[in-house]
Amino acid sequence: MAAIQNLLEASSLFPIPSGLSFSYGTAGFRSDASVLSSTVFRSAVVAALRSLATGATVGLMITASHNPVGDNGVKIADPDGGMMTQRWEPFADRVANAPDPHSLVQLIVQFAEEEDIPLGGMKSSEILLGRDTRPSGEALLEAAKKGISAVAGVVAVDMGILTTPQLHWMVRSRNKGMKASEFDYFSQIANSFRCLIDLVPKELLKNKVEGKLIVDGANGVGGGKLEELKVMLTGLEIEIRNVGRDGGVLNEGVGADYVQKEKVAPSGFGSADVGTRCASLDGDADRLVYFRVLSPSSNTIDLVDGDKILTLFAVFIKKQLSILNKKENKDIASGLSARLGIVQTAYANGASTDYLKQLGLEVVFTPTGVKYLHKKASEYDIGIYFEANGHGTVLFSEDFISRLEAKEKELASSCAGSEYHNAALRLLAVTELINQAVGDALSGLLLVEAVLQYFGWSIQRWSELYHDLPSRQLKVKVADRTAVVTANAETQVVKPLGLQAVIDAETVKHSRGRCFIRPSGTEDIIRVYAEASTQEAADSLAQSVVQHVASVLGSGNPQK
Ligand SMILES: CC(=O)N[C@H]1[C@@H](OP(=O)(O)O)O[C@H](CO)[C@@H](O)[C@@H]1O
Numbered sequence: 330m331a332a333i334q335n336l337l338e339a340s341s342l343f344p345i346p347s348g349l350s351f352s353y354g355t356a357g358f359r360s361d362a363s364v365l366s367s368t369v370f371r372s373a374v375v376a377a378l379r380s381l382a383t384g385a386t387v388g389l390m391i392t393a394s395h396n397p398v399g400d401n402g403v404k405i406a407d408p409d410g411g412m413m414t415q416r417w418e419p420f421a422d423r424v425a426n427a428p429d430p431h432s433l434v435q436l437i438v439q440f441a442e443e444e445d446i447p448l449g450g451m452k453s454s455e456i457l458l459g460r461d462t463r464p465s466g467e468a469l470l471e472a473a474k475k476g477i478s479a480v481a482g483v484v485a486v487d488m489g490i491l492t493t494p495q496l497h498w499m500v501r502s503r504n505k506g507m508k509a510s511e512f513d514y515f516s517q518i519a520n521s522f523r524c525l526i527d528l529v530p531k532e533l534l535k536n537k538v539e540g541k542l543i544v545d546g547a548n549g550v551g552g553g554k555l556e557e558l559k560v561m562l563t564g565l566e567i568e569i570r571n572v573g574r575d576g577g578v579l580n581e582g583v584g585a586d587y588v589q590k591e592k593v594a595p596s597g598f599g600s601a602d603v604g605t606r607c608a609s610l611d612g613d614a615d616r617l618v619y620f621r622v623l624s625p626s627s628n629t630i631d632l633v634d635g636d637k638i639l640t641l642f643a644v645f646i647k648k649q650l651s652i653l654n655k656k657e658n659k660d661i662a663s664g665l666s667a668r669l670g671i672v673q674t675a676y677a678n679g680a681s682t683d684y685l686k687q688l689g690l691e692v693v694f695t696p697t698g699v700k701y702l703h704k705k706a707s708e709y710d711i712g713i714y715f716e717a718n719g720h721g722t723v724l725f726s727e728d729f730i731s732r733l734e735a736k737e738k739e740l741a742s743s744c745a746g747s748e749y750h751n752a753a754l755r756l757l758a759v760t761e762l763i764n765q766a767v768g769d770a771l772s773g774l775l776l777v778e779a780v781l782q783y784f785g786w787s788i789q790r791w792s793e794l795y796h797d798l799p800s801r802q803l804k805v806k807v808a809d810r811t812a813v814v815t816a817n818a819e820t821q822v823v824k825p826l827g828l829q830a831v832i833d834a835e836t837v838k839h840s841r842g843r844c845f846i847r848p849s850g851t852e853d854i855i856r857v858y859a860e861a862s863t864q865e866a867a868d869s870l871a872q873s874v875v876q877h878v879a880s881v882l883g884s885g886n887p888q889k
């Protein structure tokens with residue numbers, strides 16, 4: 330059959346490097362860019378099969394996010410704009426590791442039969458391709474195009490250099506039959522931002538948030554995209570640094586991952602910025618953290634991380650819901666019920682969880698990895714999820730959006746311009762602004778800015794919502810990280826037996842102590858996280874658990 334012959338011939342142009350094995354982890358395949366062309370070619374074949382299987386547009390993004398510039402990676406976006414279904418991950422692994430074209434094609438034919446995927450070109454579909462600014466991206470994109478054209482009936486649409494969330498947004502929009510170009514993306518978020526700014530209560534305008542925002546673009550794709558978006562924005566002054574020109578290297582001493590892990594200002598920020606509201610994007614602009622430089626003589630910062638962004642969004646949304654549901658609201662027959670859920674991982678600072686619970690919010694935990702958080706958040710009318718490292722978004726159920734739209738119409742006719750009507754309009758604007766497919770640093774940044782203006786809060790006021798408990802995160806190299814098995818959203822060690830009891834015994838020695846370990850999904854290490862009422866106690870708790878882990882699982886030196 331011609332389709333099989335095509336696949337065989339095309340895949341023989343991309344032999345797999347010997348001695349390496351690839352795994353579709355939390356963030357797709359990632360590796361040194363020089364060994365990735367077969368993986369990208371084959372991932373494109375998987376994406377093509379996925380689009381034939383679903384009869385919908387699928388996305389393929391070439392990026393290695395916050396990893397060094399010499400790395401690259403590839404991940405697939407499902408028709409709803411989220412990550413590729415976990416059910417297909419083992420197949421993607423087998424495809425990436427098939428030793429030769431014949432076994433690859435055999436694997437594909439068998440899978441296509443099992444999943445009832447038509448291979449002969451009877452059906453047609455499209456894949457949207459995107460890549461970040463990595464120099465290796467161009468050649469890898471060509472490999473992806475070859476992979477797509479090797480599958481009959483599927484066409485590649487090259488969307489150019491994009492942030493990861495832009496590509497996910499486009500896939501989602503395309504499948505909903507909505508406009509899906511980059512201009513549409515920028516227009517939608519710029520318009521909904523303007524709408525939120527126009528709805529800032531007049532009496533609060535006197536508290537106008539002072540000064541500009543300075544953004545660190547990680548020398549990646551996000552800085553340039555923000556420059557394009559900036560010209561469409563009103564009501565916000567932004568200065569963008571580390572846009573990748575002037576010799577800056579992607580993710581080197583810059584970016585959200587660096588700022589959050591090292592808790593220092595990125596390169597290009599210094600004494601002149603003390604006190605100013607600053608934000609940092611990661612290399613593909615799906616993570617966002619804020620910070621404030623504390624002193625002219627050092628690069629220490631007050632870090633405003635994903636937990637605090639989540640908290641800010643939660644406080645704002647809760648406020649709008651409570652306005653809509655005010656008892657004395659005579660203008661409407663009934664309020665607007667909403668199940669609001671907050672989703673965190675065990676890495677969320679305990680002070681954030683306490684604060685959110687004190688507000689009466691429902692907080693649930695999932696394992697690390699946005700695919701878990703996203704899924705959980707989608708079970709609510711409004712689900713807000715964030716990893717401490719700054720990846721997260723706010724999801725609205727279709728049912729809630731249609732009830733909200735109906736409520737807005739009702740209020741527009743009974744009491745247009747009232748606080749109730751404005752609260753409904755604000756929530757509607759948030760559903761348009763915040764990316765419904767994945768965490769998105771650009772749309773997240775605009776929502777943070779709109780909410781700060783709404784409350785009239787400086788970054789310092791925001792940061793003081795609660796005080797983070799001191800924490801310490803360490804890594805331990807062990808012989809086999811899969812020896813650690815966890816339960817309860819990774820907070821309890823089930824295997825090796827007895828290790829949890831040792832961790833508990835260490836933890837109770839410290840006031841407000843909390844500690845857990847888990848195998849990393851992206852590195853060959855065990856991560857140890859500890860929290861306590863003082864930095865010394867958090868450090869000492871983490872250190873002692875590292876020692877126990879090393880002695881139980883084989884030696885290794887703690888690494889920061
Ligand atoms: C502690 C930490 O930050 N872990 C990160 C990291 O996963 P690990 O499984 O911990 O290596 O990379 C993931 C993908 O980017 C991200 O989702 C996650 O939050």
Ligand SMILES: [Mg+2]
Binds near residue numbers: 394611613614615616
């Ligand atoms: Mg990223």
